[in-house]
Amino acid sequence: xxxxxxxxxxxxxxxxxxxxxxxxVYRPVLDSLGxxxxxxxxxxVLWEEEPRTVRELGAALGLDSGTLSxxxxxxxxxxxxxxxxxxxxxxxxxxxxxxxxxxxxxxAAAVPKRLADAAGLSAAExxxxxxxxQRLTAALHSADKQ
Amino acid sequence: xxxxxxxxxxxxxxxxxxxxxxxxVYRPVLDSLGxxxxxxxxxxVLWEEEPRTVRELGAALGLDSGTLSxxxxxxxxxxxxxxxxxxxxxxxxxxxxxxxxxxxxxxAAAVPKRLADAAGLSAAExxxxxxxxQRLTAALHSADKQ
DNA sequence: GTGAATTGAGTTGTGCGCAATCTAATTGTG
DNA sequence: CACAATTAGATTGCGCACAACTCAATTCAC
Numbered sequence: 001x002x003x004x005x006x007x008x009x010x011x012x013x014x015x016x017x018x019x020x021x022x023x024x025v026y027r028p029v030l031d032s033l034g035x036x037x038x039x040x041x042x043x044x045v046l047w048e049e050e051p052r053t054v055r056e057l058g059a060a061l062g063l064d065s066g067t068l069s070x071x072x073x074x075x076x077x078x079x080x081x082x083x084x085x086x087x088x089x090x091x092x093x094x095x096x097x098x099x100x101x102x103x104x105x106x107x108a109a110a111v112p113k114r115l116a117d118a119a120g121l122s123a124a125e126x127x128x129x130x131x132x133x134q135r136l137t138a139a140l141h142s143a144d145k146q
Numbered sequence: 147x148x149x150x151x152x153x154x155x156x157x158x159x160x161x162x163x164x165x166x167x168x169x170x171v172y173r174p175v176l177d178s179l180g181x182x183x184x185x186x187x188x189x190x191v192l193w194e195e196e197p198r199t200v201r202e203l204g205a206a207l208g209l210d211s212g213t214l215s216x217x218x219x220x221x222x223x224x225x226x227x228x229x230x231x232x233x234x235x236x237x238x239x240x241x242x243x244x245x246x247x248x249x250x251x252x253x254a255a256a257v258p259k260r261l262a263d264a265a266g267l268s269a270a271e272x273x274x275x276x277x278x279x280q281r282l283t284a285a286l287h288s289a290d291k292q
Numbered sequence: 293g294t295g296a297a298t299t300g301a302g303t304t305g306t307g308c309g310c311a312a313t314c315t316a317a318t319t320g321t322g
Numbered sequence: 323c324a325c326a327a328t329t330a331g332a333t334t335g336c337g338c339a340c341a342a343c344t345c346a347a348t349t350c351a352c
Contacts, residue, residue, distance in 0.1 A: 006190070011272055016187075017283045018161050019158075024340095054331060055329090063309075066331095067309050070333090089329095108151065115157060118286050119285055130160050132274075137164045139267070144167070144264070199301095201299085209339075216338085220337080237299065237346070296351080298347100302345085303342100303344075305343105311334100314332080317328100319327080320328085321325090
C-alpha cells in the first residue's frame with residue numbers, strides 16, 4: 001500500500017466539506033432574502049456598526065478588494081447599501097446601510113438557528129467546535145505569515 | 147442593542163474562515179506541485195483507486211459535473227490524467243492517472259503535514275475536531291435533503 | 293420492442309476568492 | 323516644497339461552486 005495521504009484522513013477536507021455543507025443549509029433561507037452567503041456576511045458586519053470602509057469589511061471577513069468591490073456593487077444594486085467617498089480621505093469608500101438594508105436584519109435573525117437545528121450536535125459540542133475553529137484559524141493565519 | 151446575529155457568534159463563519167485559512171496554508175506547497183486545492187483533492191481520490199468515473203469523483207468530493215468537467219480537462223492538459231469513454235456504458239468517462247500523475251503522489255505526501263504543524267492544536271484536539279466535523283457534515287447533509 | 297423516464301457528462305451563466313496590476317490620494321523624507 | 327513610498331479601492335484574469343439546461347446513452351414499463 002502506498003503512503004499517499006488519504007482523503008478521509010485530512011482535516012483540511014473535513015473543514016472544506018463542513019463549510020460547504022453549512023452554506024448549503026443556509027442557502028434556501030438566504031435565497032428568500034435575496035442574498036448570497038458572502039453578501040450575508042457583509043450585511044452582518046454592517047448591522048453591527050456602520051458605516052464601514054471597504055478596508056474594514058475586508059479585515060473583518062478576510063476578503064480583499066478584488067472580492068468586495070464587485071460584491072458591494074451588487075449589494076448597492078439591490079438597494080441595501082450605499083457607497084460614498086469619505087471626505088476626510090478621498091481614497092476611502094464608506095459603506096452605509098439603506099433603510100431597506102437595515103430592515104433586512106429582522107428577516108435574517110432566523111438564519112443562524114437553521115444551522116444549530118440541523119447540526120445534530122449538542123450545544124456544548126457546537127460551542128467547543130466554535131472555539132477550536134477560532135483557535136485553529138488564528139494559528140493558521142500566524143503560521144501563514146512566516 | 148439589536149438582536150441581529152453577530153458575526154463572531156456564528157459557527158458557520160468560523161467554518162468558512164478556518165477552511166479558507168487551511169487552504170491558504172496548503173497553497174504554497176500545492177503551487178510548487180502545480181495544483182490548486184480542488185485539483186489536489188481529485189488527485190487524492192485517484193491515488194487511492196483508479197480509474198474512477200466523473201460521477202464517482204463527484205460523490206467522493208461533493209462536487210458536480212459543472213465543477214469537475216472543466217477541472218478534469220485542466221488536469222488532462224497538465225498531463226496528470228486521461229479521460230476515456232467507458233466501453234460498457236458510453237455515458238461514463240473513466241479518469242485514469244498518467245505516469246506523471248502517479249509520480250506526483252510522492253511530492254504530495256508532505257502536504258498534510260503542513261496543516262498539522264501550523265494548526266497549533268494537539269494531536270488529540272485535531273483528531274476530535276476531525277470527528278466532530280465529519281459528524282456535523284453528515285448531519286447537515288441529511289438535514290438538507292428534507 | 294418501443295416510447296418514457298433516468299442517468300452521466302458537458303455547457304452556460306452568475307458569483308465568489310485571490311493574485312497581480314493600476315490609479316489616485318495621502319504620508320513621509322530630504 | 324518636491325518626490326518617493328505607502329495606502330485605499332478598483333480592475334483583470336483564472337479557477338472553483340453551483341444552478342439550470344442540453345444531449346446522448348441506458349433502463350424501465352408497458
